[in-house]
Amino acid sequence: MFSIQSGRVNNRSLQLRPLTIEDLEQVLPIEQRCFGGYWSQSIFETELKTKGCYYVMLQDLHNPKNILAYGGFWQIFEEAHLTTLAVDPQCQGIGLGALLLGHLMTMAQNQEAHWMTLEVRPSNQQAIKLYQRYGFAELGRRKGYYPDNEDALLFWYQNLHLAEAENCLKEHHDQCLAKLRAQGIELSLKNVAYLTQGELS
Numbered sequence: 209m210f211s212i213q214s215g216r217v218n219n220r221s222l223q224l225r226p227l228t229i230e231d232l233e234q235v236l237p238i239e240q241r242c243f244g245g246y247w248s249q250s251i252f253e254t255e256l257k258t259k260g261c262y263y264v265m266l267q268d269l270h271n272p273k274n275i276l277a278y279g280g281f282w283q284i285f286e287e288a289h290l291t292t293l294a295v296d297p298q299c300q301g302i303g304l305g306a307l308l309l310g311h312l313m314t315m316a317q318n319q320e321a322h323w324m325t326l327e328v329r330p331s332n333q334q335a336i337k338l339y340q341r342y343g344f345a346e347l348g349r350r351k352g353y354y355p356d357n358e359d360a361l362l363f364w365y366q367n368l369h370l371a372e373a374e375n376c377l378k379e380h381h382d383q384c385l386a387k388l389r390a391q392g393i394e395l396s397l398k399n400v401a402y403l404t405q406g407e408l409s
């Protein structure tokens with residue numbers, strides 16, 4: 209089991225790979241803990257089968273049943289819309305969310321997105337800090353967007369297609385890997401760069 213005890217990560221190898229329907233058994237409890245079960249099995253299944261939807265996850269390389277984080281986006285012409293991003297609460301705060309977000313942005317870049325948008329709760333300061341750290345800016349507010357009536361802040365990352373963004377993402381990626389390595393975590397990437405979920409099989 210990948211676990212963190214006294215700030216130290218015990219297991220050392222993580223794999224980043226596309227999310228599949230077989231992974232949902234492990235993903236749904238994280239969804240429950242992070243968002244209270246906002247997305248059901250059938251919502252995930254629809255997302256995973258839909259063209260233009262891209263989902264990836266981080267798992268313990270030596271224990272594939274142990275999924276630590278997942279996220280994804282829709283690609284709609286020049287826009288990539290981040291639909292979800294979640295790190296198992298046991299593993300938050302060590303750099304996995306930053307790593308995953310950077311990778312999703314790179315995937316969107318590879319799909320020729322010009323910008324990325326997302327909604328976030330104003331109360332979710334942890335997520336807002338992460339997005340701002342990557343250079344996302346607030347674009348507007350959707351009133352009463354969430355089921356409990358909290359507003360959503362609409363954030364966007366402009367000019368994702370420019371070389372400047374590419375350099376920035378490379379820099380962030382190196383920093384993320386260095387931060388994880390300092391905690392004894394190595395990363396392996398598998399089939400994630402260009403594939404859509406439908407192309408996996």
Ligand SMILES: CC(C)(COP(=O)(O)OP(=O)(O)OC[C@H]1O[C@@H](n2cnc3c(N)ncnc32)[C@H](O)[C@@H]1OP(=O)(O)O)[C@@H](O)C(=O)NCCC(=O)NCCS
Binds near residue numbers: 300304334
């Ligand atoms: C938001 C979330 C994805 C961030 O992932 P994470 O792995 O915990 O974050 P990281 O360790 O990669 O930290 C990235 C940045 O986030 C911010 N951050 C992380 N933990 C934080 C905390 N406890 N308090 C404040 N800021 C924090 C920091 O800016 C940090 O950058 P730094 O490393 O330079 O300090 C994760 O906490 C999560 O899954 N939350 C629940 C689900 C959710 O809210 N998803 C986003 C929906 S919009």
